[in-house]
Amino acid sequence: MHKKIAVVIPCFNEALNIPKIIKEIEVVFETLNYNYEIILVDDGSIDNTVEIFKIESVRNTKVKFIEFSKNFGKDQALKAGIDAADGDALVTIDADLQHPPTLIKEMIEKWEAGFEIIYAYRKENNPDASLKNKIGSKAFYKIVNYLSDINLENGIADYRLIDKKVINALVSIDEYELFLRGMVKWIGFKQIGIPYIPEQRFAGESNYSIKSLMKLALHGIVSFSTKPLYLSIFLGLSLAGLGVLFYSIYVFYSLFYHLAISGWASVIFTIVLFGSLNLIVLGIVGIYVGKIFIQSKNRPNYIIRDTNIEAKR
Numbered sequence: 311m312h313k314k315i316a317v318v319i320p321c322f323n324e325a326l327n328i329p330k331i332i333k334e335i336e337v338v339f340e341t342l343n344y345n346y347e348i349i350l351v352d353d354g355s356i357d358n359t360v361e362i363f364k365i366e367s368v369r370n371t372k373v374k375f376i377e378f379s380k381n382f383g384k385d386q387a388l389k390a391g392i393d394a395a396d397g398d399a400l401v402t403i404d405a406d407l408q409h410p411p412t413l414i415k416e417m418i419e420k421w422e423a424g425f426e427i428i429y430a431y432r433k434e435n436n437p438d439a440s441l442k443n444k445i446g447s448k449a450f451y452k453i454v455n456y457l458s459d460i461n462l463e464n465g466i467a468d469y470r471l472i473d474k475k476v477i478n479a480l481v482s483i484d485e486y487e488l489f490l491r492g493m494v495k496w497i498g499f500k501q502i503g504i505p506y507i508p509e510q511r512f513a514g515e516s517n518y519s520i521k522s523l524m525k526l527a528l529h530g531i532v533s534f535s536t537k538p539l540y541l542s543i544f545l546g547l548s549l550a551g552l553g554v555l556f557y558s559i560y561v562f563y564s565l566f567y568h569l570a571i572s573g574w575a576s577v578i579f580t581i582v583l584f585g586s587l588n589l590i591v592l593g594i595v596g597i598y599v600g601k602i603f604i605q606s607k608n609r610p611n612y613i614i615r616d617t618n619i620e621a622k623r
Contacts, residue, residue, distance in 0.1 A: 318391030341508035354381030432465030
């Protein structure tokens with residue numbers, strides 16, 4: 311019996327890209343001796359993405375789809391595909407065709423060689439990306455690696471193949487706010503990376519911006535590390551030490567030189583500095599408390615509006 315590979319594609323306003331990427335995946339599997347299924351997950355698109363899903367599922371019965379009730383996020387869409395997949399391995403790939411589907415063959419070869427997670431990372435920056443986004447991407451990985459307990463290669467993508475054992479482990483994880491790039495690295499198993507050169511986006515525009523990268527970086531840091539809390543303590547002690555040093559200098563001048571250091575600017579500066587520090591520390595603590603609050607509600611990662619996938623028995 312042939313092994314089965316599930317291919318999960320998260321989609322948000324990707325109607326123009328879906329027929330193209332499905333065709334390329336079909337071409338790849340025509341050369342491979344594997345069964346496969348394609349799981350399309352709509353993350354609250356406002357174009358005709360879902361209509362294209364249904365057309366493609368009629369044309370090819372191997373195409374399955376999941377439609378969310380609203381936009382929950384890319385990681386939630388990936389998690390829905392992972393939860394629904396039924397196969398010996400699973401591939402996650404973006405719909406914009408910047409991830410070359412031909413790389414699936416090499417991933418399967420690595421999987422058959424004994425690796426349980428095969429992830430792709432960019433060998434070169436996205437040719438469509440602006441200089442601002444390229445710099446932001448590099449900064450994103452440096453910040454996440456420095457402040458968290460995981461190590462992400464520069465340019466690591468949501469393009470990966472994972473074994474059935476990894477699928478089962480990810481399905482069992484019950485976290486409301488997901489960061490799958492970090493989770494896949496954290497989870498362990500036998501991993502290997504494959505470099506790739508991104509293709510140009512086939513159609514549409516990227517949804518990533520500097521703001522979204524910063525938000526993703528912050529999410530990744532607080533999801534896998536408490537280093538920011540320790541850094542806030544270190545920052546507080548450092549500023550307290552500086553405060554004692556400068557106050558000692560003030561006292562020294564007052565006692566031995568009978569000179570008083572006057573000026574409202576220094577007082578205002580000190581107030582603003584320590585006030586800002588308090589707000590920063592409170593903000594860091596607030597983020598962690600907020601995550602605990604959200605997780606305690608035990609809400610689902612996503613809500614499905616429509617699907618043609620039968621429930622697992």
